Amino acid sequence: MLQKESSNSKKGILLVNLGSPKSTDVKDVKEYLDEFLMDEKVIDYRWIFRALLVQGIILKTRPPKSAEAYKTVWTDEGSPLIVITEKIRKKLQKLVDVPVEIGMRYAEPSIETGIRALAEKGVTEIVLFPLYPQYAMSTTETVIEKAEEVRKQKFPGVKINYIQPFYNREIYINCLAESIREKLPENFDALQFSYHGVPERHIFKTDPTKTCNLNDCCTRENNPSHQFCYRHQCFKTTETVIQKLNLPKEKVIVSFQSRLGKDKWIEPYTDETFETIPKKGIKNLAVVCPAFVSDCLETLEEISVEGKHQFTEAGGENFHYIPCLNDEDRWIEVVKTLCEEKLNEFYLV
Numbered sequence: 450m451l452q453k454e455s456s457n458s459k460k461g462i463l464l465v466n467l468g469s470p471k472s473t474d475v476k477d478v479k480e481y482l483d484e485f486l487m488d489e490k491v492i493d494y495r496w497i498f499r500a501l502l503v504q505g506i507i508l509k510t511r512p513p514k515s516a517e518a519y520k521t522v523w524t525d526e527g528s529p530l531i532v533i534t535e536k537i538r539k540k541l542q543k544l545v546d547v548p549v550e551i552g553m554r555y556a557e558p559s560i561e562t563g564i565r566a567l568a569e570k571g572v573t574e575i576v577l578f579p580l581y582p583q584y585a586m587s588t589t590e591t592v593i594e595k596a597e598e599v600r601k602q603k604f605p606g607v608k609i610n611y612i613q614p615f616y617n618r619e620i621y622i623n624c625l626a627e628s629i630r631e632k633l634p635e636n637f638d639a640l641q642f643s644y645h646g647v648p649e650r651h652i653f654k655t656d657p658t659k660t661c662n663l664n665d666c667c668t669r670e671n672n673p674s675h676q677f678c679y680r681h682q683c684f685k686t687t688e689t690v691i692q693k694l695n696l697p698k699e700k701v702i703v704s705f706q707s708r709l710g711k712d713k714w715i716e717p718y719t720d721e722t723f724e725t726i727p728k729k730g731i732k733n734l735a736v737v738c739p740a741f742v743s744d745c746l747e748t749l750e751e752i753s754v755e756g757k758h759q760f761t762e763a764g765g766e767n768f769h770y771i772p773c774l775n776d777e778d779r780w781i782e783v784v785k786t787l788c789e790e791k792l793n794e795f796y797l798v
C-alpha cells in the first residue's frame with residue numbers, strides 16, 4: 450500500500466483518457482467533435498482555417514455518421530471507453546491508499562472535474578496518468594497542456610506530476626505480450642498491430658531535432674528524434690512485443706488507422722492493408738490495437754466490425770480481434786507501479 454500523506458501534503462491519482470460524447474444523440478456527438486477537433490493539437494491549423502474546416506465542413510456531415518457508429522458500441526452503462534476507464538479506476542483504488550479519479554481530455558468527466566474531485570478530498574499533489582503508451586501531440590501533449598491550464602487558473606496550490614509515455618517500459622511490454630499471447634488464435638497467418646494514425650505534419654512539428662524523415666529513421670536504433678516520434682514508438686512497441694512472443698517479423702504487420710481529412714497521415718494505412726493482404730495469401734488474421742489501452746469506438750467499430758468486413762470482402766477468411774488491456778489485473782498492476790513511481794518522486798523534491 451502507498452503512504453497516504455507526508456507532512457501537510459496529500460497525494461492522489463488522476464487517470465486521463467480521451468473522452469466520448471455524453472450520449473449517442475447527434476447533438477451530443479456534434480458538441481464532442483467540436484471540442485475535440487477544435488483543439489489545435491489535434492487539427493493544428495491556424496484558428497480561422499481550423500474553424501472553417503471543423504465548423505464549416507466536418508460538423509455539417511460527420512456527426513450523424515459518428516452517432517450511428519457510436520450506437521453500435523454503446524453499452525447500458527455508457528461509452529465503452531469511459532466505462533472501462535472507470536473499471537480501471539475502481540480496481541486501482543483497491544490497490545492504493547490514495548484517492549483515484551478519472552478525467553477525460555474532451556467532454557465529461559473533464560480533467561477539471563477530476564482535479565476538483567481530488568482537491569475536494571484535500572489532495573494537493575496529483576500524479577496524472579495520460580493513458581497513452583506512445584507520445585503524440587494529439588494525446589499526451591494536449592492532456593498535459595490542458596491540465597496545466599486548469600491547474601494554473603483554478604487550482605494554483607496543487608502540484609501535478611505527469612507519467613511519461615510508457616511504450617518502452619519492460620513491465621508494460623511484458624503485460625501486453627502476455628495479454629496478446631493468451632488471446633492469439635491457434636492458427637494465424639499474420640498478427641497485425643494497428644495503431645491510431647496521426648498526420649505526418651504532427652511528427653515533423655514535434656521533432657525538436659528536425660531529423661526524423663518518417664523513413665528508416667523511425668526504425669533505426671538510438672536516433673535523437675525518437676523521444677517525440679509517435680511512429681518510432683509504435684514500431685518499437687511492436688518490435689519488443691514480438692520479441693517476447695517469439696514471433697518472426699515476417700508474420701507481423703504494422704499499420705495506422707482512423708485517418709481523417711485530406712492530409713497525408715503516417716503509413717501504411719490499416720484499411721488499405723485489410724484490402725490487400727488476402728490477395729497475398731494472408732487469409733487468417735489476428736489484429737491488436739496497442740495505441741489504445743481501453744476498447745473504444747476505434748477498436749470495437751472501426752476494426753472489429755468495419756475492418757473485419759473489409760478483410761473478408763477482399764478474400765480473407767478468419768479475422769480475430771484481440772481486445773485492449775482494459776481492466777485486466779496484470780495491466781492494473783502496471784498502472785499501479787507507474788503511479789507509485791511518480792508518487793514517490795513527490796517525496797524526493
Ligand SMILES: C=CC1=C(C)c2cc3[nH]c(cc4nc(cc5[nH]c(cc1n2)c(C)c5CCC(=O)O)C(CCC(=O)O)=C4C)c(C)c3C=C
Pocket residue numbers: 467468469470482491492511515528530581585587588645646647648679707709740741744745746747
Ligand atoms: C485530426 C484528427 C485526429 C487525430 C490526430 C487523432 C489522434 C488520436 N486519437 C487517438 C485516440 C482516439 N481517437 C478516437 C476517436 C476519434 N479520433 C478522431 C480524430 C483524430 N484522432 C475523431 C474524429 C474521433 C471520433 C470518432 C469519429 O468520429 O470517428 C477515440 C475513440 C473515442 C471514443 O469515444 O470511443 C480514441 C480512443 C489517439 C491515440 C491518437 C493519436 C495517437
Ligand SMILES: [Fe+2]
Pocket residue numbers: 645707
Ligand atoms: Fe482519434
Ligand SMILES: [Fe+2]
Pocket residue numbers: 661662663664666667668674675678680681
Ligand atoms: Fe521518426
